[in-house]
Amino acid sequence: MKRPAAFSLLGGAMLILGFSPSSAAQSTFVNTLMPQPAHLRVGSGALPWNTAVTVGLPHFKNQRLEDAVDRTLMQIERKTGVPRQRAITTSDASSLTIDVDGAGDAIQSIDENESYTLAVTSTGVKLHAATVVGAMRGMTSLLQLIQPSGSGFIVPAVQIEDSPRFRWRGLMIDVGRHFEPVEVIKRNLDAMAAVKLNVFHWHLSEDQGFRIESKIYPKLTGEGSDGLYYTQEEAREVVAYAASRGIRVIPEFDMPGHTRSWLVGYPELSSDPGPYTIRREFGVEQVAMDPTKDSTYQFIDAFLGEMATIFPDSYLHLGGDETPGTQWKNNPRVVAFMRAHNFKTTEELQTYFSERVLELAKKHGKHMVGWDEILNPDLPTDAVIHSWRGAESLTAAARRGYHGILSQPYYLDGMKSAEEHYLADPLPSNSDLTAEQRKFVLGGEVCMWGEHINPLSIDSRIWPRTAAVAERFWSPESVKDVDDMYRRLDVESLRIEALGLRHLTHEGAALRELAGTEDTDALRVFASALQPVSFGDRYKGQHTDQLTPLDNLVDAVRPDPPTRHQIAVLVGDLLKTPSANEQARTQLERQFKSWAAAVPTVETQMSTSPLLAVARPRAQQLLQLSQTAEEALSYLSSSSKAPAGWKQAKLAQIGTAREQQALVRFTFVDPLEELVKAVPEQ
Amino acid sequence: MKRPAAFSLLGGAMLILGFSPSSAAQSTFVNTLMPQPAHLRVGSGALPWNTAVTVGLPHFKNQRLEDAVDRTLMQIERKTGVPRQRAITTSDASSLTIDVDGAGDAIQSIDENESYTLAVTSTGVKLHAATVVGAMRGMTSLLQLIQPSGSGFIVPAVQIEDSPRFRWRGLMIDVGRHFEPVEVIKRNLDAMAAVKLNVFHWHLSEDQGFRIESKIYPKLTGEGSDGLYYTQEEAREVVAYAASRGIRVIPEFDMPGHTRSWLVGYPELSSDPGPYTIRREFGVEQVAMDPTKDSTYQFIDAFLGEMATIFPDSYLHLGGDETPGTQWKNNPRVVAFMRAHNFKTTEELQTYFSERVLELAKKHGKHMVGWDEILNPDLPTDAVIHSWRGAESLTAAARRGYHGILSQPYYLDGMKSAEEHYLADPLPSNSDLTAEQRKFVLGGEVCMWGEHINPLSIDSRIWPRTAAVAERFWSPESVKDVDDMYRRLDVESLRIEALGLRHLTHEGAALRELAGTEDTDALRVFASALQPVSFGDRYKGQHTDQLTPLDNLVDAVRPDPPTRHQIAVLVGDLLKTPSANEQARTQLERQFKSWAAAVPTVETQMSTSPLLAVARPRAQQLLQLSQTAEEALSYLSSSSKAPAGWKQAKLAQIGTAREQQALVRFTFVDPLEELVKAVPEQ
Structure with a gap:
């Protein structure tokens, strides 16, 4: 990794963990960074931010990087009132030099290098990153550094070396129970990027609504959506919008339970002939797909193939939660199937289903993620466990060699405080997992379930609390001063509002x-x-x-x-x-x-x-x-x-x-x- | 015109002009209607608005009407918290009966029948209209009638017979100087519909930006828009969105002045070879299209033909304001052309240009609207005069047999009070026009010029003031009590906010x-x-x-x-x-x-x-x-x-x-x- 000269001169000694309160002698730096960087050292002096600022991309550049630079400069312009520099040069002697080694993954992967270094002196800002996504993370920090000083604005002298603690830092939005238009999704992606979240988990189907167009199975939305769904073109637009902000999109098609909206148009997927209507009630529904019929898997196979053309990410969420056994137990054919396969419980039958859909996911080049109910003895270890019922399933999964993601402490509809979410660590230092097992914990996801939200209220349920969790996922475990978190959260909340969010x-x-x-x-x-x-x-x-x-x-x-x-x-x-x-x-x-x-x-x-x-x-x-x-x-x-x-x-x-x-x-x-x-x- | 029985029983005597303050004996009606209807009489009693309300479309229905009914019921649901009726029947004995004679014009015309009658008794609401657009106007009034009463909501008993005073009630938005995304346009269309405006005048090109995709001339946006423009698909979406709300869309392509953004990609349209850049300064620019070359008209012809496939309205605005003669006078070829045609002034040359583009508009099935500078002796009377420099040009035009629209008193960027705009009448009763001449005054347009607005601030510049002007355009001239207007404007402002507008x-x-x-x-x-x-x-x-x-x-x-x-x-x-x-x-x-x-x-x-x-x-x-x-x-x-x-x-x-x-x-x-x-x- 190439380092800008200004940075390497300072050597390892400058890497002080966490926030050093600045002394008046050094600079007027007020730390409002959120999430806090892994390593930060406050220097002396500051770069004045004015119309004399020049911007250079001396090495690599592509459209994605240039768009991100543009967005950052527009945000700074709005904050400072200083007209932005529109001539971007290739000079490495610019007042803001953004030095990027290369594009990064063609399709952003779970191992994308998001690290960056940011060196600010009174003469310039040097941002260095191995990838475009890393540069985006650094630009977000730069925006957060800019502060008023006298009659103008400055970037205080700091040295930052930063990289995320967890690779998977997500926000899930359930658009099944209440639909959220593209505009709502986009502005929430903007806010996610502002706090360095990198996974948008899009819960696209529920008993109460099927929300994405399938051209192969048009009755999915035709009869299961009340007309409220994303066209494929819109979904691609969201994927592109997210990608340009360094965010992966993981679609979820929850199955075999939570599928009543599928059955309205395609009752043959169920083990009960129906007919079905869109579910209006909430809570666990008693219907599920029929795991015994080959036609069920043929349907899923074709559907996932179609979705794979829209969602390029190598992960795919297939749900698996709250699957009721009622319909299965009531169908003699399913009961006979269970007997023939020697399945003693419907959980075993679900594991059979999970294995078969995991094979289908693989066929389409995807890793399968599922809610923690799928964690049964026979589940292949290439499934990823999404823990929602308790952190125990996450550690249990890690011990058995499954990758896992934690959501249980991050349910926004619990209406808990930011503090409570903030202090819940996906992998506390006192966990008894071995070093090897700890690597299986990928990170966490904040969950915004859809029962009680609509396009008007959703932002206020997600923000600003999610920014506190974003810090939990990105920053060192030791960053956990609640008062300081709230102080910075108040500022971050306004920065997010400036992006167009309506939480305030x-x-x-x-x-x-x-x-x-x-x-x-x-x-x-x-x-x-x-x-x-x-x-x-x-x-x-x-x-x-x-x-x-x-x-x-x-x-x-x-x-x-x-x-x-x-x-x-x-x-x-x-x-x-x-x-x-x-x-x-x-x-x-x-x-x-x-x-x-x-x-x-x-x-x-x-x-x-x-x-x-x-x-x-x-x-x-x-x-x-x-x-x-x-x-x-x-x-x-x-x-x-x-x-x-x-x-x-x-x-x-x-x-x-x-x-x-x-x-x-x-x-x-x-x-x-x-x-x-x-x-x-x- | 078919009348619902409840209404005709009451006969002509009930038609009292303006607002009758209700007595306690009659009902608790509080008049917050905006615009005020032409005729309103307050009855006694009220219809409780609760889950028992049934909805019927007994005669005509089409998708446009059903969508409008849905939107209205959703707005009422949100206001009252009463879950809306989702089963729409064909019963004419419903508590809300919407009786529409027919679809109205296939493409909404300037003569579309927007009248409606609304008869509310304690047992039901009968809305009757000749057209779907008329029914929309009536549903808007219904929403405005619903008010709290005790622990619930009611529709007070009233009889309304309503129709607009002017046929052309517009809002112009200039997206040339600052671009406004589709989302901004759509929410402003929602607000327009809420106050019964019926023309969206879309100022799509300016010296500072060309804002709509042309596939024939891709450099118009390719080089003249900074990447900020509407695709043809988006423009069609806006036209459809407006149509479904009873709003016509009139695009404006301002020419021959205000065209520097065209010239960036196509300098040959000018009488000076250029090169040109997008203009950043405001004020009158010294460049104009070259009116002497046939190639100019060939370009305009092809361009208008393309635009006619997007904008179905039979009117087309071709600007014509603030055309500077400088470039023309400096070009010997243009001077020679003027001499050959015996044009003494550049104004005469502009009239020649106007006549030729008017012919092109006609060729594509359009009436031409132009700013009042086009009003010169030789202008054919089928041009419509858009008066921006003073009401005198409107009356002068009417005397000479031109149709006209007034905007001079309705410039929002003057930052005047709603009161001042409200009291400016497009056709005051003391005007000395003859009855025949008065018919030439089509109405008016509120103008939102784009120098000092962006997507964040635009709503607050347009609303709520435009609602007061909307009343001026719709209601009888006698409705001009300023205090009462402000009382109702405060309420209307909140209703518009509930549609998603951000003015507050x-x-x-x-x-x-x-x-x-x-x-x-x-x-x-x-x-x-x-x-x-x-x-x-x-x-x-x-x-x-x-x-x-x-x-x-x-x-x-x-x-x-x-x-x-x-x-x-x-x-x-x-x-x-x-x-x-x-x-x-x-x-x-x-x-x-x-x-x-x-x-x-x-x-x-x-x-x-x-x-x-x-x-x-x-x-x-x-x-x-x-x-x-x-x-x-x-x-x-x-x-x-x-x-x-x-x-x-x-x-x-x-x-x-x-x-x-x-x-x-x-x-x-x-x-x-x-x-x-x-x-x-x-």
Whole structure:
């Protein structure tokens, strides 16, 4: 690997792990990199970013690289207001030199070299990478480095040597249960590239919808999609769009379960004659493909052959999760087949199916990925295990020589905090896998299941939380300071918004629509105290199906909104020295007062908005909880005692506020409970 | 015309012009219709909108109608949270019966019948229209009628008989100076349909860019577009999208001036050999096509023939504005040609050109529309005059028997108020045209020129102001209550947002980007006092060209933000009874206090944002002006006198605030000046 001179001069000593807080003497560098690079050293000085900046591609270049350079320069232009350099030269003495060894894999592989080095001095930026994808990763870091300074912008002097910890860093989007137009997919690919994710897992078929055109089997979308699907041309466009951003596209055709939409047009694929309709309910469906008929495999063979012309990646996801045995057990022919093959359980029959489709995947040049149910004793070890039910299946698979991908801790519809996802490591250092076994862990995937999302809300469910997980997949395990992660996540969230994502604008628009007015200041304050309940709680609470309108308060409010972490930190700070931490107390008081003050206006708006009115109990609770917080803060700051019974009453109030109501929950009940518990009582 | 029974029973007496304020005895109807229908009568009772609603298309139906019904039901579903009826029957006893006589024109014409009647009782809605387009207009009104009532939604009982005042109700978007992707065009078509506009005028070529693929002349986009253009397939998609919403698409190929982008690939079209590059500067360019060569017309002929296969509308816009004579006068061959034809001026030569291209348009089955410069003595009367330099050209044209369209008062880049646009009538009742001449006025077009817009900001420049003009074009001339217009415009703005438009979210996103943080409460308050300067002031102030980044405060703030009209109304109210109008005084005080309070935080953010920092003088001025307002309010409410010289000093301060600065201006200086002037002085 060729290194730019400026970099090699510094030698190994400069490679300090993680972020070095900069001293004023060195530079004004504020680290907002996300993900954090493997090695970073802060230098002194900075390159001014102005119209004098020249750009050179001294060695290799191709269209993909030039497009990536263009995109980066446009993003920098928008951020700085400095018109971009449009004349790209081949000079290696440019202020920004992008030195790339070669194109990289013709079709980006799992082993694509994504490493890069970035050396910034006061006279220039030298980016070096072995491949175009590596250069893209470096350009993303460059964009993140640029910061205001005085009346202009600078790139602070740093030395970065970076490469990903995991090879497989994915985001799965389920477009089966609710369809997402190409435009939504594209903007999410932009955001993925911004945080160096490299796999888009496209969950293209479900009981509730078949989403990609097949010319061989036109009834798949003709009868199984409600007209909501991607044409082959659109799918190719998405693949190209992803490739130009260094992202592989892995399509998933879930089978033999989760296939009711296939059976609407082709009931003969099932072991029950049907007829079938598109499923509207969620949850596990009782139908599955018939694994005993050769015609099933002929169908899959031809279909996969067709899909292989659209999706060039060498991996293919064939699902395999939640396959019910009901239909199989009820069909005497299938039962006879099982007996003849000496299969004692339907799981064994599924393994037979998995082996046969794995052979078909191979025939079309693909490795097969499947959800962890496929991990049965007879499964060939060239299958990749996608772990969704627990990290144990990942380690079990690695021990037995299967490659694996972790998703279990990264389900966005659980509506957990970025923090919780962030701290879940796919391969913690205390894992008891051997060094050899550890290599089988390819990485992880964030999962965005489709029950409760639509094109309006999806961005706010994926971002910014996924950026935190992207750092988990890319950066060293030791990078896990949660407060610092949130500080940088706030900045990254805005960078992602600048790409066109709507995770921040969605809430305001949805609240305006709910309230029927632009005057939503109070409602926004109210909403800032709320987050959606988990997938399970909503499903149970609302009995949602595919046709349920997603236009409630729960669809508007943000998962893990800023107040959650802020209040937890402030309460933590305060409780260290309850009577002395003025600043934390003042900020907490201000926040709770502002919530209490918003309630009357919100209640008035609720009286004219049927869709808001269901949350009326939440408004009353917010008022009460805010008063409780103010009382607690007052006792703590004055070191006085609450009357006997106060604590019990307030804890009961908090308990009530924790109960399911209106599909939303408060962001601050845990720290509030700590606060109440800390109050001394008479 | 077949009428639904419920409607004809009521007879002519129910047709009351304009809006009847409803009495409590009748119903709870709140009129938020925009545009206002020609005839509306409020009945008593209401139809509950719930899952029991059935939908029937008893007579005619086609795909276009079914798609429109689907879209309407989806919009209502989203608004109400009531799952939509998916089984559309042919029953004429449905709760929503959509009774359409026939398809209407195969290709929507200028004479398409857009009228409809809508009869709502407590048992059902009967919509009747002669054509599918008429039914679309009626469905738009139905959506606007639905309102909350108790814990659900209702359609209040009304009788509407409606048809447009003008046949041509357009929006022009210039994609030449800055390109707008298909997605932007589509969402703007959605918004147009929401306010019953029916012509999308697509300004597809400019000195700064040629935006549609020609397969015959590939260098038009190959060398004249920077790669930013619509493929023919995309253009067809836009035409189909518009047609399915009852909108005609009129492409414009501006010629013989405004054509430098054509000349980059085809310099032979000009009378000067070139070579040419894409123009980056704005303003009038000195190049034009050569009107003396037959090859010019052969090129145009072939090109228009190709475009006719994409754009089926029978009208075609060929520009003709701002044609400079310079190149022609400098070319001896052109001068000789003029002499040979006895043309004394280059205007006469342009008329010769206009006549020839009009013949070519005719050859391809098109009527030619041109900007008002083409109105010269020899112009055939089948040309349509598009008036941009003044309403006089429209009336002059009508007197001479030309059809005309008015745009002069509807230039959005003037950054005028909705009010100002709204009150400009294309054909005021005091016009001295004869009844026969009046028929020549086809209607009007709102113009969105492209110098200072990009895909992020465009929606906020077009909407909601264009909705007010849409009412001007559709509703009776007598509908012109500005306060009522603003009341309804606020609601319409949210309905348009629900379609996916970004006119309301853009400001917040842009402010976050400028500030580099999500904490923009103070900045939003600051921005609410500001609006962009006019096109001319910005162009002069910033020396913009096509490559100028559009990421300043001026690009964030809204034209005609709500505070402008609100403060004008409150000050007007207050000055009627300065010492007695408590409510107006309190509201004004609160507003000015809130502005003053925002300034310190805004100034802090400006110190770390180079792009915001230019507006620092505006922050200081806002503080001073707010203090002035508070002082004035205090004098007026206490009926006390200001010290001598106070008024002069404050008026000077207001004068300074009116001066050009930071490309933004205050929304409230006029009413503030009135307030100050009203204060009695010692």
